[in-house]
Amino acid sequence: MSLQLRDTLSGERRPFAPIDPKRVGVYSCGPTIYGPAHIGNFRSFLFADLLVRWLRASGYPTTWVVNLTDIDDKIIRASKAEGIEIRPLTDRWEAVFRSDAAALRMTTPDHLPRATEHIDEQVNLVTKLLEREIAYRTEDGSIFFRIAAWPAYGKLARLDPEAMRVGERVEADEYTKDDVRDFVLWKAAKEGEPAWDTSIGRGRPGWHLECSAMSMRYLGESFDLHTGGIDLIFPHHEDEIAQSEAATGKSFVGTWLHCAHLHVSGDKMSKSLGNIARVSDLLASGVDPRALRLALISAHYRTALNYTDDSLPAATAALERIDAFAAALTARRAVAANAAERVDAAKVAASTAWDRFAAAMDDDLAVPEALAALFDLIREGNRLLVDGCGADGASALAATLERMDAVLALLPGASELPSGAAQLLEARIAARAAKDFAASDRLRDELATIGVLVEDGRDGQRWRLK
RNA sequence: GGCGACGUACCCAAGUGGUCUAAGGGGGGGGUCUGCAAAACCCCUAUUCGCCGGUUCGAAUCCGGCCGUCGCCUCCA
Numbered sequence: 005m006s007l008q009l010r011d012t013l014s015g016e017r018r019p020f021a022p023i024d025p026k027r028v029g030v031y032s033c034g035p036t037i038y039g040p041a042h043i044g045n046f047r048s049f050l051f052a053d054l055l056v057r058w059l060r061a062s063g064y065p066t067t068w069v070v071n072l073t074d075i076d077d078k079i080i081r082a083s084k085a086e087g088i089e090i091r092p093l094t095d096r097w098e099a100v101f102r103s104d105a106a107a108l109r110m111t112t113p114d115h116l117p118r119a120t121e122h123i124d125e126q127v128n129l130v131t132k133l134l135e136r137e138i139a140y141r142t143e144d145g146s147i148f149f150r151i152a153a154w155p156a157y158g159k160l161a162r163l164d165p166e167a168m169r170v171g172e173r174v175e176a177d178e179y180t181k182d183d184v185r186d187f188v189l190w191k192a193a194k195e196g197e198p199a200w201d202t203s204i205g206r207g208r209p210g211w212h213l214e215c216s217a218m219s220m221r222y223l224g225e226s227f228d229l230h231t232g233g234i235d236l237i238f239p240h241h242e243d244e245i246a247q248s249e250a251a252t253g254k255s256f257v258g259t260w261l262h263c264a265h266l267h268v269s270g271d272k273m274s275k276s277l278g279n280i281a282r283v284s285d286l287l288a289s290g291v292d293p294r295a296l297r298l299a300l301i302s303a304h305y306r307t308a309l310n311y312t313d314d315s316l317p318a319a320t321a322a323l324e325r326i327d328a329f330a331a332a333l334t335a336r337r338a339v340a341a342n343a344a345e346r347v348d349a350a351k352v353a354a355s356t357a358w359d360r361f362a363a364a365m366d367d368d369l370a371v372p373e374a375l376a377a378l379f380d381l382i383r384e385g386n387r388l389l390v391d392g393c394g395a396d397g398a399s400a401l402a403a404t405l406e407r408m409d410a411v412l413a414l415l416p417g418a419s420e421l422p423s424g425a426a427q428l429l430e431a432r433i434a435a436r437a438a439k440d441f442a443a444s445d446r447l448r449d450e451l452a453t454i455g456v457l458v459e460d461g462r463d464g465q466r467w468r469l470k
Numbered sequence: 471g472g473c474g475a476c477g478u479a480c481c482c483a484a485g486u487g488g489u490c491u492a493a494g495g496g497g498g499g500g501g502u503c504u505g506c507a508a509a510a511c512c513c514c515u516a517u518u519c520g521c522c523g524g525u526u527c528g529a530a531u532c533c534g535g536c537c538g539u540c541g542c543c544u545c546c547a
Contacts, residue, residue, distance in 0.1 A: 233547030
C-alpha cells in the first residue's frame with residue numbers, strides 16, 4: 005500500500021501521486037507573528053510536521069515551506085499599541101515561534117519566508133493578473149481580484165459565488181470595489197502604515213497574496229501538498245487558488261489538506277471564554293513539551309481534538325510507558341547472556357508492528373492507529389523481555405521503536421546525565437553488589453532529586469530521565 | 471437562511487456493512503513478580519456505539535426523522 009490522502013478540493017481520498025517523486029513540495033500556512041501561538045495553531049503545524057516526516061520516511065525527498073506573515077492589520081495595530089516598529093515586533097515573535105516549534109520537535113522547515121521579504125514576487129503576481137484583466141485598480145490605488153472573471157471561484161469551499169451576494173456582510177472598509185465579493189490583492193498606502201514603492205504603486209500586499217507568491221517562489225507554479233487549518237479553506241485558500249491559477253493558467257496544488265480545530269473541554273478556544281492556551285506559557289510553566297506534542301497529535305487530523313485538563317497527565321503517563329520500555333531495551337541490549345533467546349519472536353513482533361504502523365500512516369495519516377501499533381509493540385516487547393528475549397531481540401525491537409520515532413518524535417533525546425549522576429549510578433551498582441540496600445536506596449533518592457529515575461530489574465539497574 | 475462536520479466506556483480516542491460480544495492511551499479495581507521502590511506482565515472496568523424508526527441474512531457503520539454540539543458563509547490554525 006502506498007500513501008492515500010483525503011483532498012479537500014475533490015473531496016476524495018486518493019493515492020498520493022507526486023508531480024516529481026524526487027522533489028515533493030509541501031506548503032503550510034504558518035503563523036502571523038504578532039503574538040504567541042496557541043496549542044490550536046500548533047496542532048495544525050504538528051499535523052504538517054507529521055506529513056513531512058512521513059513523506060521523508062517513505063522515501064520522498066521533501067521540501068517544506070512555512071510562511072511567516074509579518075505584515076497585516078493585526079501586526080500594524082500591535083506595533084502602534086506598543087509604539088515600536090514592525091520589524092522588531094515580528095522578529096520577537098518569530099523567535100518565540102521558532103523556540104516553541106523546536107520544543108515541540110516540529111521539523112525545521114526548509115524555508116520560513118516572510119511576506120515583507122517577498123514583495124517583488126507578490127508584485128509580479130499582481131502584474132500578471134492586471135495584464136490579464138482579472139485584477140483591477142480602484143481610485144485609491146488598491147488592487148482587487150475580480151471574482152466575476154473567475155468562474156471556478158468557490159470550488160474549494162463549495163460556496164456558490166452567486167449566493168454570496170445575498171446576505172453579504174458589507175465590509176466597513178474604505179476601499180471601493182466593483183463587487184463586494186472581490187478580494188484585495190494590494191492595499192494602497194495609507195497614512196501611518198508601512199508601504200512599499202513598487203511598479204504597481206505604493207502600498208502593501210493583501211494577506212492571500214503572500215502565500216501564492218511564496219509557495220510558487222520556492223515550490224514552483226504547481227506543487228504537491230498545501231496544508232492549513234480548516235478555517236483557512238475560505239476565503240484564504242479559495243483566494244490563493246483563484247489568484248494563482250488565474251495568473252499561471254496552471255493547476256496550483258495537487259492535494260489540499262486541512263486540519264480540524266482543537267477544542268478546549270468541548271468549547272471553541274476563544275478570547276471571550278478565556279481558554280486560550282499558549283504554547284510558550286505552557287512550556288514556561290514546566291509542561292513537558294514531549295507530552296504536549298503527544299497530546300496534540302493523538303487525534304486524527306481531520307477530527308476535532310478535545311483538549312482537557314486530563315490531556316497532559318494522560319500524555320505524560322503514556323510517555324513514561326514509552327520511556328520505560330526504551331530504557332528496558334537499552335538495559336537488555338547491554339546484557340550478553342541469553343543473546344540468542346527469543347530473537348525470532350522479537351523480529352516478528354518488530355516487523356509486524358512496523359507494517360501496521362506504516363499502513364496506518366499511509367491511510368491518510370491515521371496517527372491514532374499508528375500509536376496503537378506503537379503501544380501494542382511495547383506490550384509485546386515487554387512480554388518478550390519478561391520471557392528472556394536476548395540482546396539481539398531487544399535490538400530488533402529498539403530499531404523499530406526508533407524507526408517509528410523518526411515520525412512521531414516522542415522518545416527522549418540523546419540522554420545526557422546531569423553532572424555527577426554517572427558516579428552516583430556507579431556507586432549504586434557497587435552498593436547493590438555489596439547488598440548494602442540502605443546505601444542503594446539513599447543513592448536512588450539522591451539521583452531522583454537531580455532528575456534521574458533508577459529502576460532495578462533482571463538486567464540490573466537501569467535509568468531514565470524524569 | 472445556505473453549505474458542512476460530529477455525537478463510541480469515568481476521560482482522551484480509533485473503527486464507517488460481517489474478523490466488533492468495539493483498537494490504543496489515561497484513570498479505577500484485583501493479582502503475579504520483587505530486599506524496598508518503580509517498571510513490567512496477567513485479569514476485570516461499553517453484549518454496546520445520542521434517541522426513534524427503516525433497509526439488510528447481518529449496522530456503531532447505509533437511509534429517514536428527532537435531539538444535541540460545532541465549523542464555514544471575506545482576512546480565525
